[in-house]
Amino acid sequence: MGLHRGVKLRHVRAFLDVIDQGSISAAARGQGISQPALSKTLAELEAMLEVELLSREGRSVGLTPAGRAFRRHALQALQQLDTAVVAAQGGTSSDMLNVGLLPTVSGGIFPRAALEFAKDHPGLRMSMLTGPHGFLLGQLRDGRIDLMVGRMPAPEDMPGLRFDFLYHEEIVLVGRAGHPLAGASGAQVLQQAELILPTQKSIIRSTVDRFLLSAGITEPKMRFETVSLAPGLGLVESSDLLWFISRGVVRREIESGTLEVIDLGAPFLAGSVGLTMKQSTADRFEIGGLAEALRHQIMLSGLELPRERQLEP
Template sequence: MIDRRIKFRHVQCFVEIAREKSLKLAAEKLFLTQPAISKTLKELEEIIGATLMERSRSGVALTKEGQVFLHFAQMSLASLQQGLDGVERAGRREKERLTVGALPSVAAWLMPKVATEFAALAPDAILRIMDGPHGYLVDRLRLGELDLVLGRLGRPETMQGISFTQLYNEQVLFVVRPGHPLLDKPELRRIAEWQVIYPPEGSAIRPLVERYLIANGIGEIANRLETVSGAFGRVYTRQSDAVWIISSGVVANEIAEGRLVKLPFDTEITQGPVGLMTRPDAVATPVQDVFRIAVRNVVGMK
């Protein structure tokens, strides 16, 4: 049980002092006197039974105990603010909004099912979906323009400051139109005889594809067109003899409906995790939690 002697003013004062690194500045921000805010901090330390901050002429510094308490104090204040915002929105009957980024590997196959499930679970929420390449969407997530991103795990250097929760694994496929001449004699070394739609530099699957081709004795493919555009790839591949190298999720519907054909190459080593990406410092809102439930419900149906 939480000690009932801890009041909101204790937590608020502590967080503000930690933010300003000064009793004087924190007092001014909260419209309190310095003796009053110092007394409040002392009361909190006595209740907890630990020194949370060390005072010096240069200001205040958190102790190890203070660092631990600050993390949860900030989360508590953020959650309380979200609750107040939620009450205000409910009073105005304003719909909650959620902006989600979807990489090509999930935009066409997974997102429509998730959107349907989410609409059933949160009919009053407005879902905004933005698709695009990995780097673009992750940058939008870091900037706070996106609440979540759903897609394949990127390279380590692109995932700095991003939290990733894996949902399932997905592999890369080689697909062609029905009746393609390569289907008569499907050998991997022959793909260079036709134009190849290839993942561009910076895409999540590019390193996997390069390693796979090298492992199978295939060097650089000269006649190639680089894109991760699912809309372009679907149309161009059906209207040409191009061989498309792409994540399975992008073409799952087309393969199931017979509009594209998967070449019988063993690409198991190209498997990679697909999941939810978030900012680790962001506190999940109720509508985000509902979206996570919708995603897990859909993935569980696979």
């Protein structure tokens, strides 16, 4: 059974927009139409295909197995259509997606998402660049990368960019397994421990500084600064130093027991992780495909997904 003759491009785009936006209401606002009109378009698509594509829970929507399969091939079809239009107009298209990765995602969820993306988009290649937040933000603005995956930029850095929220991630204080301060109170830990802090230009440093000030620590015993796994892990494993770092950077070391999280009783030590891109390129289907692969891997990992996509102007 082939494509139903009644299926139009508007049906496919409506379906993709709803998944990309995370809810029917958000997609309707983005298209400038009413929610009932968009719901009718989705219902028409499901009726013509004779399958349920979306699972609905209140205001949020998810993909059924049939919906996941349809989305994968629909993205590929629209990508090919875009390529055809560019070729017809005498232009050239890129088969490379350039991604900047902050340390919090480079060694955890992202590699699995990249493999899923490659399987679903066999005609595309991916170039991955790692580095600190400020460097990658500059690469994004200069057009050297297509998107950045990691912590949400500061508000003053957002003009002309869009941030698509994926999940919240804690900043943790970690030490070697069996650290002598494990089990001590948060106040005692902060007063006694020598610390490794995130670098001054890292996106999480201001959060850590504010937390320390709120705890009455105006001059922390700081010996080193890093957000990189190799030096941070080497320092912590060989000493009694404690390291403030995003959980994603050291997730595998925590799970293996190499590092131990020191409980400070500070659940607000967290931040948003997602995709940052230029407003002008945010609708590229390759970016949407990578976002879907990331959301799938986040779901498999047990991290909480947002109920509705969050955007920054």
